[in-house]
Every structure is written in structure tokens, then in C-alpha cells.
Amino acid sequence: MSILTEEQAKAILDKVIALSKADECTAQLSGSISGNIRFALNNVSTAGIVDNTDLAVQVAFGKRVGVATINEFDDGALERVVRRAEDLARLAPENPEFVPAVEKQTYKASQTFSEATAAITPEYRAQVAADSIGPCRAEKLIAAGFLEDGQSFVAFANSKGNYGYQKATNLDYTCTVRTEDARGSGWVGRNLQDATPFKAGQDVRTAMRKASESAEAKALEPGKYTVILEPAAAAGLISFMMNFFDARQADEGRSFLSKKGGGNKIGEQVYDPRVNISADPWHPEAPVMPWDEEGLPREKTSVVENGKVVNLEYSRYWAQKQGKRATGAAGNLLMSGGTKSTAELVKSTQKGILVTRTWYIRMVDPQTVLLTGLTRDGTFYIENGEIKYPVKNFRFNESPVIMLNNIEELGKPVRVAGDESSFVMMIPPMKLRDFTFTSLSDAV
Numbered sequence: 001m002s003i004l005t006e007e008q009a010k011a012i013l014d015k016v017i018a019l020s021k022a023d024e025c026t027a028q029l030s031g032s033i034s035g036n037i038r039f040a041l042n043n044v045s046t047a048g049i050v051d052n053t054d055l056a057v058q059v060a061f062g063k064r065v066g067v068a069t070i071n072e073f074d075d076g077a078l079e080r081v082v083r084r085a086e087d088l089a090r091l092a093p094e095n096p097e098f099v100p101a102v103e104k105q106t107y108k109a110s111q112t113f114s115e116a117t118a119a120i121t122p123e124y125r126a127q128v129a130a131d132s133i134g135p136c137r138a139e140k141l142i143a144a145g146f147l148e149d150g151q152s153f154v155a156f157a158n159s160k161g162n163y164g165y166q167k168a169t170n171l172d173y174t175c176t177v178r179t180e181d182a183r184g185s186g187w188v189g190r191n192l193q194d195a196t197p198f199k200a201g202q203d204v205r206t207a208m209r210k211a212s213e214s215a216e217a218k219a220l221e222p223g224k225y226t227v228i229l230e231p232a233a234a235a236g237l238i239s240f241m242m243n244f245f246d247a248r249q250a251d252e253g254r255s256f257l258s259k260k261g262g263g264n265k266i267g268e269q270v271y272d273p274r275v276n277i278s279a280d281p282w283h284p285e286a287p288v289m290p291w292d293e294e295g296l297p298r299e300k301t302s303v304v305e306n307g308k309v310v311n312l313e314y315s316r317y318w319a320q321k322q323g324k325r326a327t328g329a330a331g332n333l334l335m336s337g338g339t340k341s342t343a344e345l346v347k348s349t350q351k352g353i354l355v356t357r358t359w360y361i362r363m364v365d366p367q368t369v370l371l372t373g374l375t376r377d378g379t380f381y382i383e384n385g386e387i388k389y390p391v392k393n394f395r396f397n398e399s400p401v402i403m404l405n406n407i408e409e410l411g412k413p414v415r416v417a418g419d420e421s422s423f424v425m426m427i428p429p430m431k432l433r434d435f436t437f438t439s440l441s442d443a444v
Contacts, residue, residue: 002031002051006165009155012055012073017159019082022059022089024101026158026295029055034150037125042133042143047125057085063098064089099316102295104161110287114194117169118151125149131201132175141208145175149195156295164291171195172417176377177207178444179215184390185444186210187357187377189232191417191424193287210356210378214390219440220381222394226352226408227435228345228382231427233355233375235416239423240361241369241400242277242333245303247312251322256369256401257309264312271307271404278302279330285415286424288331298328330423337410337428345411345431347385352431354380354387358396370399374441393444394437406433 004012009029016027031053038046058067059082066089070081128147136143148171155165174189186207192198229237244250250257250264257265281288281298290298294316302310319326346354356378364370375393382388411429 002033002053003151003153003167004029004031004053004155006155009153009165010163012078013155013157015075015078016055016057016082017157019079020059020086020159022061022086024060024159026058026101026156027055028154028156029053030152030154032150032152034148035120035122035125036146036148037129038146039129039133040144042137044126044129047122055081057081059085059089060098061089063094064092065095065098066092097317099320101158101160102162105295105297107164107290107297108282109166110281110290112166112168112193112287112289114169117149117171117193117195120149120195128173128200132204135201135204136177136208139208140180141211142178142180143175143204145173147173154289158295162295164295166289168289169193171198173198173200173203175204175207177204177211179211183444184211184213184215185377186214191415214378214380214444217390217392219392222437222439224434224436226349226431226433228342228349228352228354229430229432230342230356231414231416231429233358234430235425235427236358236361236373237371237398237400237403238335238427239333239425240363240371242423244369245312247314247322248318250312254366256367257312265309266312268309269307270309270401271304272407273307274407274410275304275307275404276336277304278334279332280334281331283332283334283426286332286334286426288424292328292331296326296328298331301327301330332424334426335413335428337413340409340411342411342429345409345429346382346387348409349382349385349431352382353391354382364397368399369401370397372397374443376443393441395439395441396436397438398436403432403435408433
């Protein structure tokens, strides 16, 4: 019962709304079927399929709100979950920031579902593991990785007549390859909505090459270097920064986008003029649901234009308080760039460091978005447009705000998953000057 048809989902939602005696009621059904396979030491270790379907009911009496969930859907179960939500609402204190459920909305469907991904079988997953392990074993390398794929649906309705239904698919693959003596490490990752172009046997070659070539790493002194961040390396820092594009945080002085004396930095030049960031639920390579968690329609929106902040995210409560129009919270993050690949950026670099991946990123200072973390799985010294030798990993202390003011060149954006957010992201490889490495790390 994990993936309900629209007809099945609507029938359940209509019953729930009709059962409620509260001032308002919102019900959401969500279901998924997720398959996975994990391998390590060149052997499959676990594999499985998980399916689940849940119903969440939120009701309100005035400003008193109650929420209850259930995973049974017969008439008796639906009656119980509605009454439980109503009982909780009567016991709850008033929410001073309560905003009523959204009125009826119109949604433009996005292409979030792929038949190819939904059709993935255990045999397919086993083949991905074999295609990852086989080449590594042949070259005396050791592979460890994880594939997770899934299909899902979301359906919701409220007592004001709003309704939505849509299905989605996803595929995430990562593989770390080590040399037998554990002195070299390489990594590759793919994040896709449509599994059609995915070829694990080709992708793993990237991780294999980096593992083999990183085994004799030399130590460089920490300091400021020109770096080339591959898209996966840049994504972790950028996604951290985007969590601060909240209007309330900025207006209340809790963000790097807060203005001295009050207000926010909308309209101000914050980044290099080459920085352009937007959101678009209908982007062909990074589609997302056409509504946000509150049921507001998402829109194609510019966030940063030519280095200037042009939009912040307003919750419905904060938009009402500030006299602004609330729009659906972004579901993806699209950063524009150029046309060059990472390899082409390397060729144009006199001296610098190539970073495959950033890892274990943590906040140091929220007011400047100063972050600390480590490079990992392939860090290389570049000279005269060529990779000369591997270098030991670094700890970095860097703000993505400063980083995006030190751009030398941006490459062609690719789809990646942000480490610290739920964003689907299109991020370019980046050549940056004066990136701050503070110490060495013995990890590979």
C-alpha cells in the first residue's frame, strides 16, 4: 500500500476532512518504497527494501493546534487519528504565531517521477555493486559504497478546499575506493531523479584513479591557496550558507544578511558579480515538488543576481507581520556558472590545490558563516595546468560568503546533494583564490 494512486489517496483524505469537528483540518498522506545495497571490502554487506505509508492530521481550534499520525487507513483508524489530534489541540496552549491553513491553491506539476528509477529491482542493485567492486578488485583496490533508490508520493488536503498529489523518484550513489595499504583514497557520488544515465562501472573509475594517484601524499604548509573545488566539495559549504537566507533571521539580527541598525541586505552587493543563484521547481535536471511543506506553490525565483541579494525566504507568519507576500519555500538551489569542466579549470591554473570533497563541516561563527571542515578522498597539488602530486588533507576555516567574493572562474554546474540540507542542487566547480587551510590532517 506504500504508493497510493491519486484516487486512493483522495478518498482517504476526503474521509479525514469530513470527520473533523475542528475549526480547520489539514491531512497529508505520504508513502515510499526505498531499496538499498551496501558494500565494503569488495563484498556486499547488506541489502533491503523498506516501504511505509503515513497519515498526518493537523487540526486547530482557534490558535490551539494538535497533530496526530497513524499508518492504518480503515474507517475506525481514521476516526481515531482525527479525534486524537482534536484532543491534543484542546489541551495545547495558544500558538501566538499561528497562521490559518492556506486557501485553495493552483499547482503546476513538475517532472519529479521517472519510470526507470521506479522500476529498479534487487537484481539492478546487485549489478551496481558488482560493477563497482569488479574493476576495483581487478586492480587490487578496495571499494565501499552505498546505493539507495526510491519512489514516493505525497497527497494532502485541507478543510478550505486545497489539495495536491504528486509522485517522485530518487537515486543516490556513493563509492569510496582505497588502496590496499589504505594510503590512497578516492570518491565518487551521483544524485539523480532519473536513473537512465547512471553507469556505476564508469563512475567508479573516477574514484579508482584518485585512490591510486593519492597514495604518496606530500605535506604542504597550511595557508591561503588557490583552490579548485569540485561540485561535491563546494556543495557542503554553499548549502550551509543557504540556511541563512531566512528573512526573519536577517531582520532580527541573527544572520550574515542582517544590516547594522536593523533590517536585511536585500538589494546589496554581497558576492562577486558572477554569483547567480536561483530556485526553479521545474528545472529539467533538478525538479522538485511544486509546493512547500505548508502547501504554498513554489515559484521560479532569483535569490542572488549578479552578486546582489534579491530575495529572502519569508514564512507565512513573518510575511504577514512584515507586510510581505509569502511564497513557497525553495526546494532546489541552482547556481549558474560557465562551460568548463573541472579538468579544464585545472589546465588554466598555474599553482593551486584540487579538492575532491569536503567533509565533517561545522559552524564556527553564524554571523559570518565561518565554517570548518576537512578535505578528503583525493587532494592534489596543481602546477602549470597539471596535477603534479597528491597532498595530505587539510583542515580549512573558510566562509562561503568570502569564498564567493574570491572567484577566479566558475565551471559547468552539475547536480549534487547538499550535505546539510534537503536541497537538490546544481553547483559548478569553482576556482577560488585565497582559500584558507589552517592545519594538516592525517586522514586519507
